[in-house]
Amino acid sequence: MTTLQVALSGREYPIFIDDQLDPVQCLIPYVAGKQVMLVSNVTVAPLYLALYHEALVRGGKQVASCILPDGERYKTHESLNTIYDALLSAGFNRDCTIVALGGGVIGDMAGFAAATYQRGVAFIQIPTTLLAQVDSSVGGKTGINHPLGKNMIGAFKQPRAVLASMNHLSTLPPRELSAGLAEVIKYALIRDEAFLVWLETHMESLSGGDSVLLAEAVARSCAHKAAIVAADEEERGERALLNLGHTFGHVIETYMGYGEWLHGEAVAAGTMLAADLSRRLGWISAADQQRIADILKRAGLPVLGPSIPVNEALKLMGHDKKVLAGKLRFILLKGVGQGVIASDIPDELLAETLRAGLSGPGRPEECSSKPFNSAAMNPLTGDTEYGS
């Protein structure tokens, strides 16, 4: 078992990483009080709820559960209120513990419930997707979507422990595993070229579900995220690097409606837009851009976004919460392995990137290997760019 200690907000918590984790060792000691609410969804609960429920009951806890529908489109106030109702109906008090058992959506909602139920109760995460293990395990971001924007309502809430069981990834659909790999690749791109080389060496084994390699990828990813977040807990500076691909990705998710594109798929296409813009600025080479496209494609990820008119995309970016005082900020690359926060991007370069990158079919599965849309081709260079 790998244990990664994360120190944030003056508190420290462990991320346990192994093929299978023992609840008696890794879960029960981190429960506050006697009352435990397991929050899960209709997909994950039939597979893994009983394991934790029984262990907690054997450990003398009063256990209740709240099972929500599955999917980003349910990351709403209504689902959040279902958790509140379950807590209040069960008579849970301020000393209870909320355990999130599921992917990022469940983690975000259960975490936000823990941040706000009676002004804050204890929280433990059992992420069951690769994306949740490498992303929401660290950093304390929780929240829900609002009809006018994604993740617009939320809070920072640190868990008491995170249990990342590789075993749970065995039931994950391949498309979801790929979506998680998008975030793993992101860490390599923004701060660790050696990790990118490692990923290039092992990508087929990783996307094939090798649990030893996945555990290493999770540990390295979480360590990167912890280092960044520790330096900037409330996302006022360096932490923004974690949003590589996310500003563009949010445009895709919002335009297509939450859930059509998986978050990681949108991030992958968004990462390619960021790489494209970086290349147009002269910050990375065309070969670098191709290298990034190659690793994403080997992970089974799209490298083009769906067709979205440039004006629509710009409008959608105006509501992105990463916009500071009305000024568009982008996370771009100055070389592979070095993310930067950039603003004052020339409008025309941005428009060219949007035209080039948001030009694929509507379905992410088809955006991995399509030839580059001729309408978006650079008329001066004739570049066919990364969609080759």
Added chain:
Amino acid sequence: MTTLQVALSGREYPIFIDDQLDPVQCLIPYVAGKQVMLVSNVTVAPLYLALYHEALVRGGKQVASCILPDGERYKTHESLNTIYDALLSAGFNRDCTIVALGGGVIGDMAGFAAATYQRGVAFIQIPTTLLAQVDSSVGGKTGINHPLGKNMIGAFKQPRAVLASMNHLSTLPPRELSAGLAEVIKYALIRDEAFLVWLETHMESLSGGDSVLLAEAVARSCAHKAAIVAADEEERGERALLNLGHTFGHVIETYMGYGEWLHGEAVAAGTMLAADLSRRLGWISAADQQRIADILKRAGLPVLGPSIPVNEALKLMGHDKKVLAGKLRFILLKGVGQGVIASDIPDELLAETLRAGLSGPGRPEECSSKPFNSAAMNPLTGDTEYGS
């Protein structure tokens, strides 16, 4: 102008207290960014919104406002969502500032919106009721009610500044001023008998609206609250003393429906129940109990709760968030000026107090000077107790 510096969560913020406060000096320097959302209600906005709106615009800020209905019954998710909608529709970003202009309900909702909009934006409070000035100015408690319980959803959020203008109290209905005095009296009862003597000297001037005396009462109250909260920011110990009268008060508010009894009125009646229980435990004398009843009555406050069956009251206490692990905790008095946290109260004493104290008419205006309900009279002593 009195300025009280409050240091919480490693941050420090000023409470400005004066008859009239200059927004250029006390408000604008505390605004983060350029975007300011003024949150107020239909009662307060026509009186004071223009003053702050114009000053902010003159100060170069982009100002929007969100006017909610007035009253505790609107402290709901729907009102909160109205604030979120206003923020998103105006395109407000993470560097915006939310200003609460109103009583405790507006402060709680605007503060919770500030705690959760984009995971937290800047917050300034302009409390326009005495209760909000002496209570919600300090401590950072924010939140909304849930159909299953009061203040069940919330967060801790410290403001950047608090502006307490005595001038705003001139338009407050006398009943609301009295409700604020209930909280002022509370500080005296739990930790400062000398302050009680001062209140006994000046009560008629205070309830008559003398702004110099009110400013002193606000400053002394806020200083007491700041001292307690600084020692226990997340309400795990000593801070619970601030809930004197509140556990019983919540029973009254919940049973009667939010808004029938003002919060301060319910707290006043609840304080008398706490005093009654303290006297039954032998911790204060009958004369002490009478002294407390006298000051509350002089402040125009009820000293009896409405008639509520004991079993109903006990059931309602079971959902109170101050219940720790299923055990009822009470804030009682061991002498006037010394609050204590008590548990293991004998059931029979509690029932006697509930029978005696929850026996008045349904309307708080009638609960100040009614003769004590004979059904609740102690058959052994014939005590007519505090309702005389």
